[in-house]
Amino acid sequence: MENNIRVLVVDDSAFMRKVISDLLNKHPRIHVIATARNGEDALTKRKLNSPDVITLDVEMPIMDGLETLKILMKENPIPVVMVSSTTKEGARNTLFAMEFGAIDFVAKPSGAISLDIEKIEQQIIDKVIQAAKAKLVRSEHEATYVVQSKKDNRIKKVRAKKIVAIGTSTGGPRALKDVIPKIPSSIKAPILIVQHMPPGFTLSLAERLNSLSEVIVKEANHGEVLQNGTAYIAPGGYHLSVQQKGNAFLANVDKQEPRRGHRPSVDILFESIATLKDVESIAVIMTGMGADGTEGLIKLKESGSCYAIAESEESCVVFGMPKAALRTKLVDEMVHIQQISERIMNHF
Template identity: 45%
Template sequence: MRKIISHMVNSDPDLTVVGTAFDGVNALKRISQLEPDVITLDVNMPRMDGLATLKEIMKTNPMPVVMVSATTQEGAETTFQALRLGAVEYIAKPSGDISLDIGKVRDELVEKIKTAAQARIVTHEDGVCSPVQIKSGIQEKIIAIGASTGGPPAVEEILVNLPENTPPILIVQHMPVGFTESFAKRLDRICSFDVKEAEEGDAIQEGLALIAPGGQHMMVTETGRIRLSDGPPEHSVRPAVDPMMRTVAEVYGSETIGVILTGMGRDGSSGLKAIRDKGGKTIAQNEETCTVYGMPKAAIEDGNVDRVLPLYRIPHQIMKWC
């Protein structure tokens, strides 16, 4: 597997593999010697596994890490733990722990390594703050959230600080098939309201957050239900934030609160514009708390943002507007 990943990385003229390691213990020694710009780290390694190695990296020499993980439930859960510990990105092994099919995702791996090289290291400590309170009697709002690189722990931090009677929440996190269901299940366990991966025809309702499934755009119908689409990618991704936000704005108008979080690229800017054009409110995560200050920066520069806030203040602002 190390040889396959090395070959894929070295095939890009902008990247060079400076070293490899056969386990976590050896990796820590080589990292201190070679001082790489980015590390790819397998979840499953002998002697010291990926999480233990990542913890040590973040404690002694924080640097961008891209996790390599299986798309199994166990592999996905480990990936989310790694993201909370400070990993910047992850790449899925399409067919399991020892699959050589990872060669099929060369382009994705190279792109994520390049993204990681520009990333800020952000760790998210365990623990849940007291959720903010929602005003009584208001249940007409809807919250639309978009995120990419660094997004899973950021989304988690917002959701665990929202109350049980939260307005409906729609979330697009750039994430491949196999991870979104696990992400939704993890959030459902730790949030005070229900969270699930969206399905065709799901009703949008109070106390429910819906996660766009990997590989499909998530949109809203005029009757307040979910419509999933295999339509063309936008911003080279599917699901994308913009189609979700555009349809939410069209259906819910001024009752919409749009939030764009950490991530590379421009996805979400035109979606926030659609929300503001209909009288809704918009928030962008500030640069200091972003892993990658791309999507929020684009939305801010385009003039599509009402508030620029650090991550920890976003739940409170959402509830102020509710």
């Protein structure tokens, strides 16, 4: 039998501390060993109790979740699952938390004190278990809060001969930060991204990546023409696929049934690209739990011109999705996250 997962629950609300603790303690493998009311209290309780995983509220008085996380990761890294509100500020700070080293996050269903927290019971249990198994990856550079200006006059209406498609899940926001900002604006292809995330967070992810990148990064809008030098992120809770109309490629955003529990689904994106004519695709599968993207990769390879890249186990937070893709024996190369952008650009 696997060892119990010792958890420290951190939240400024006594009600939320109790409810989250009760939810986690229902699982036979999880044991909440302590709770903390703010960041300072969390740092003390961590030293006293040596937890395996910490659930950390983003917004707290005295010392908030971001400052706490930075200290935790600097002193002695530990798997952390952020617990966030779905406000724009909460989503933005959650993205910074991913950059600072948090493994994953869950969104409170209805604000700082969510009386309906049981809606995410299974989600928070699953993510704590994943975090206990995940590998901590140190960032080369600390995240900053700088938001740079973006000139939109670089968009050119040129038919895409190539399409780059990226799929990722747990650990993905941080991995995308290691890939997208290194791609030049001159890339002769649109980039389509599926990151498993709930509604309300993908817009902040797009804005954050946009502030760091040469390419334009945005949430995909239904029916828009895909442009070279632009990265389109599937909106949380919606599938993203590609349709062909004459010489143009259009983004299709819809709420069809989830695939293998995912919406957006990497498989659906990849499969749609497999139906396009006269297109060379570069498919990239990065860190994440499960096998999303594997079925779509098979379709892409059957369709003809597809070059497949998988992130190496060395740099993955969770090696599930790339490992599943590798089992198909259709992956052309497996590379460290720091080399993925270079490998993409080798095809241009």
